[in-house]
Amino acid sequence: MASNYKSIIENGYNLAKSLKDEGKIATYIPELANVDPSMFGVHMTKNDGTDFGIGNYKEKFSIQSIAKVLSLTLAIKTIGEKVWNRIDVEPSGTKFDSLLLLESYKGIPRNPFINSGAIVICDILITHLDNAPKDFLAFVRNLSDLPTLSYSDKIADSEKATGYRNVALCNFIKSFGNIKNDPAVVLDFYFDMCSLEMNCQQLSYTFSFLANGGRKLSNGEKIITNSQSKRINALMLTCGFYDESGEFAFKVGLPGKSGVGGGIVALYPHNYTIAVWSPKLNPNGNSFRGMKLLEEVTTHSELSIF
Ligand code: DON
Numbered sequence: 252m253a254s255n256y257k258s259i260i261e262n263g264y265n266l267a268k269s270l271k272d273e274g275k276i277a278t279y280i281p282e283l284a285n286v287d288p289s290m291f292g293v294h295m296t297k298n299d300g301t302d303f304g305i306g307n308y309k310e311k312f313s314i315q316s317i318a319k320v321l322s323l324t325l326a327i328k329t330i331g332e333k334v335w336n337r338i339d340v341e342p343s344g345t346k347f348d349s350l351l352l353l354e355s356y357k358g359i360p361r362n363p364f365i366n367s368g369a370i371v372i373c374d375i376l377i378t379h380l381d382n383a384p385k386d387f388l389a390f391v392r393n394l395s396d397l398p399t400l401s402y403s404d405k406i407a408d409s410e411k412a413t414g415y416r417n418v419a420l421c422n423f424i425k426s427f428g429n430i431k432n433d434p435a436v437v438l439d440f441y442f443d444m445c446s447l448e449m450n451c452q453q454l455s456y457t458f459s460f461l462a463n464g465g466r467k468l469s470n471g472e473k474i475i476t477n478s479q480s481k482r483i484n485a486l487m488l489t490c491g492f493y494d495e496s497g498e499f500a501f502k503v504g505l506p507g508k509s510g511v512g513g514g515i516v517a518l519y520p521h522n523y524t525i526a527v528w529s530p531k532l533n534p535n536g537n538s539f540r541g542m543k544l545l546e547e548v549t550t551h552s553e554l555s556i557f
Contacts, residue, residue, distance in 0.1 A: 255552070256295060256297075256303065256523070256548075256552065257303050259548055259551045259552050260293060260305060260525075260544075260548060262551065263293075263543075263546075263547030263548050263551070264291070264293055264305050264306060264544055266543070266544075267291070267529075267540040267541075267543040267544040267547065268291060268540070270540070270543060272288070272529070272531045272539055272540060273531075273533070273539055274529075274530075274531025274532045274533050274538065274539030274540070275531060275532060276288050276530050276531055276532065277512070277513075277530075277532055277536070279413065279511075280406070280409055280410045280413065280414075280511070281409050281412075281413060282313075282405055282406050282409035282410075283313060283406070283512060283530075286312065286512070286513075287530075288530050288531050290306075290307045290310055290312070290513075290528060290529065290530060291306045291307060291528070291540055292305070292306040292307035292308035292309070292450070292451045292527070292528050292529075293305055293306060293308060293451055293525065293526070293527040293528075293544060294308040294450075294451035294452040294455045294525070294526050294527075295455060295523050295524070295525045296452075296455040296456050296459045296468070296524045296525075297522065297523045298459070298462060298463055298468060298523065300468070302455070304451060304452055307451075307528070308450060308451040308452050308526075308528075309450050309451075309452060310528075311448040311449060311450045311453075312448060312449070312512045312513065312514055312528050313403065313406050313445075313446065313447075313448055313510070313512035313514075314445075314447050314448065314449055314510050314512060314514050315445050315510030315511045315512045315514070316364065316366075316369070316445065316508065316509065316510040316511065317454070317508050317509070317510040317514055317515075318391075318444050318445055318447050318510075319363060319364050319368075319369040319372070319444075319508070320364070320458070320461075320483065320487065320491075320508050320516075321390070321391055321394065322369065322372050322373065322376065322387060322444055323364075323369075323372055323483060323486075324390075324474065324475060324479075324483060325376060325386075325390050326363075326372050326376055326379075327475060327479050327482075327483070328475050328479075329375075329376065329379050329380065330379055334363070334372070334375065337359065337371050337375065337429055338359065338360050338362065338363050338368045338372070339356070339360065339362060340362055340485075340489075341361050341362060341489075341490075342361070342489050342490050342496055342497075343361040343362060343365050343490070343493065343494070344494050345361075345365070345493070345494060346493060346494065346536070347364075347365050347366055347493045347511075348365075348366045348416045348417070348420065349365070350367075350416075350419060350420060350423060353367055353420070353423055353427070357427050358423070358424045358426070358427020358428065358429040359427075359429060360424070361490075362486060362489075362490040363486065363490075364486065364487075364490045364491060364493075364508065365490070365493065366416070366420055367420045367424060369441065369444075370417065370420055370421050370424065370430070370437060370441050371424060371429060371430065373437050373440045373441045373444065374430045374431055374432050374437045376440070377432045377436060377437060377440060378432060383440050384402070384439075384440050384443050387440075388400065388401070388402065391447065391457070393472075394457050394460065394467065394474065395449065395453055395456065395457040396456070396469060397453060400447070400449075402443040402444075402447060403446040403447070403448050404446075405446075406445075406446040406448070407442045407443050407445070407446035410442045410445065410446070411438075411439070411442050414438070414442060417438060417442075418434070418438060421434040421437055421438050421441075422434055445510075450528075451526040451527060451528050454514065454516050454526035455516065455525055455526035456468070456524070458516045458518060458524045458526070459518070459524040460475075460480070461480055461484055461487075461506075461518055461520075461524070462518040462519065462520050462521065462522065462523060462524045463521070464477040464480055464520075464521075465477055465479060465480035481520075484518070484520060485506070486506075487506035487507055488500055488505075488506040488507075488556070491506065491507050491508040491509065492507065492509050492535070492537050493535060493536065493537075494535055495533075495535040495536075498535075499537075499542070499545075502542070503517065503542070503545045503546050503548075503555065504549050504555030504556055504557045505517040505518060505519055505545070505549060505555055505556060506518060506520075507545070509536070509537040509538060509541070511532065511536055512528075512530065513528055513529050513530035513531065513538040513541065514526065514527070514528045514538065514541070515528075515537065515538050515541040515542070515545065519554065519555065520556065522554070525545065525548065527540075527541040527544050528541065529541050529544075
């Protein structure tokens with residue numbers, strides 16, 4: 252790896268760590284509240300095969316909404332452009348679990364990364380795959396080269412017991428006819444999908460196909476086309492951070508996706524994929540230290556998609 256990335260990441264890590272961590276850990280999923288808030292790790296996977304990690308980059312965490320990019324990838328791989336008959340590609344400008352815009356857009360979610368959009372993606376996968384939870388897991392196992400990766404029952408059960416907003420979202424969309432399967436089955440799969448756990452090293456590696464024109468870095472296997480990969484990256488840039496997507500593009504300038512577990516993955520097409528984890532979230536639900544670190548990386552490398 253270019254030695255300057257290593258020192259840029261180290262400097263960014265130390266700077267972000269030295270700041271008062273103003274964020275708050277997510278507690279609305281009770282199991283997430285048990286995480287050590289001082290955890291902080293980062294890992295970069297470069298397309299040239301080199302990599303670099305610092306801090307708690309080998310500790311697993313709940314990737315939560317970051318998994319929505321992988322379920323979208325599988326839906327696009329499975330039914331192609333037909334996905335967009337059911338979901339739009341516009342930033343929502345609202346919180347990730349908002350019900351607000353569904354009324355005016357008649358049950359069509361604004362994009363696949365807010366909860367409503369990801370729930371519709373789960374419905375699509377249930378319709379088109381033999382066994383969506385099993386097939387999705389197999390898909391992520393292959394992408395990550397982690398053959399024993401599993402859903403976390405602890406996290407999924409914790410969210411199943413408390414996820415009233417998601418239950419409301421799914422039923423509300425069903426009332427417009429944009430959920431085809433039993434809402435209880437769709438929600439079970441959605442909660443399983445969000446319960447995946449990875450560490451920063453595994454996460455940056457798993458997402459590296461999106462920095463590589465849709466092909467796995469390790470063996471060149473074509474996951475999706477170059478054009479589909481471009482579109483997923485465009486959606487991450489415009490919608491990956493909910494109502495903070497503009498700010499992330501403004502300050503970092505890379506496609507990325509956050510999760511309430513405090514993880515963020517971002518990538519610089521044809522160059523690198525970076526994953527960062529720090530559980531305390533800013534008021535928009537994105538990792539406080541993670542955002543700072545990524546801003547430092549693109550500012551000091553002077554390289555972004557812009
Ligand atoms: O549905 C939820 O609320 C969580 N399983 C996922 C939300 C999430 O990660 C939003 N990310 N910033």
